[in-house]
Amino acid sequence: MALQINPSILSADFSRLADEAKAVEGADWLHVDVMDNHFVPNLTLGVPVVESLGKVTETPLDCHLMIDDPDRWAPQYIEAGAGSVTFHVEAAAAPVRLAREIRAKGARASMALKPATPIEPYEDLLPELDMLLVMTVEPGFGGQAFLDIMLPKIRRTRQLIDKHGLQMWLQVDGGVSAATIERCAEAGADVFVAGSAVYGADDPAKAVQALRRLAEK
Numbered sequence: 528m529a530l531q532i533n534p535s536i537l538s539a540d541f542s543r544l545a546d547e548a549k550a551v552e553g554a555d556w557l558h559v560d561v562m563d564n565h566f567v568p569n570l571t572l573g574v575p576v577v578e579s580l581g582k583v584t585e586t587p588l589d590c591h592l593m594i595d596d597p598d599r600w601a602p603q604y605i606e607a608g609a610g611s612v613t614f615h616v617e618a619a620a621a622p623v624r625l626a627r628e629i630r631a632k633g634a635r636a637s638m639a640l641k642p643a644t645p646i647e648p649y650e651d652l653l654p655e656l657d658m659l660l661v662m663t664v665e666p667g668f669g670g671q672a673f674l675d676i677m678l679p680k681i682r683r684t685r686q687l688i689d690k691h692g693l694q695m696w697l698q699v700d701g702g703v704s705a706a707t708i709e710r711c712a713e714a715g716a717d718v719f720v721a722g723s724a725v726y727g728a729d730d731p732a733k734a735v736q737a738l739r740r741l742a743e744k
């Protein structure tokens with residue numbers, strides 16, 4: 528699979544979400560960070576905003592749920608138009624049941640790991656997933672520094688995916704920029720979320736292209 532760049536709308540101007548979504552058309556997915564002020568200490572947006580975003584962009588929506596009780600809420604994001612739904616394993620009551628439900632409702636099922644959560648206990652769950660997200664910052668805010676100490680986890684996750692012969696994607700999120708994306712790609716990631724590196728640039732669409740070129744190097 529070709530490498531994918533997913534701009535994070537969290538770093539966009541929230542008063543102009545439609546324009547900001549259109550500014551990155553050509554990206555693979557639009558990453559939408561949903562935060563509930565419980566699972567993480569920040570509050571962003573929810574189902575109605577996801578539904579509205581879906582109406583104004585052709586780019587499929589990659590919803591990253593940083594919320595408590597994703598078992599209850601994930602289906603609503605699919606109904607709102609998300610093509611991929613990521614839940615945090617630390618918050619899910621029944622991750623296997625939830626992944627199956629997400630797939631059954633027609634979206635890609637993805638599971639995220641906070642920096643201190645190891646991948647190894649979840650090896651047997653990988654076939655239930657379409658994507659695994661290794662967080663490279665503590666979730667909650669854009670613009671944080673990339674955690675180099677996550678590179679070994681990315682590498683080990685890639686090895687597990689390959690060992691089982693799975694086609695699933697490996698996403699990295701947090702501090703991904705021109706300075707860090709090559710190391711993520713080298714470690715085995717193939718889907719790259721970038722917030723400030725895209726929306727902080729003068730030309731977000733060009734920033735996406737530049738990141739793609741670096742990742743493919």
Ligand code: DX5
Binds near residue numbers: 535537724
């Ligand atoms: C952080 C979010 C990220 C964030 C990334 O909790 O999950 O998606 O938007 O922003 P940058 O790329 O600026 O670190």
Ligand code: ZN
Binds near residue numbers: 558720
């Ligand atoms: Zn995210």
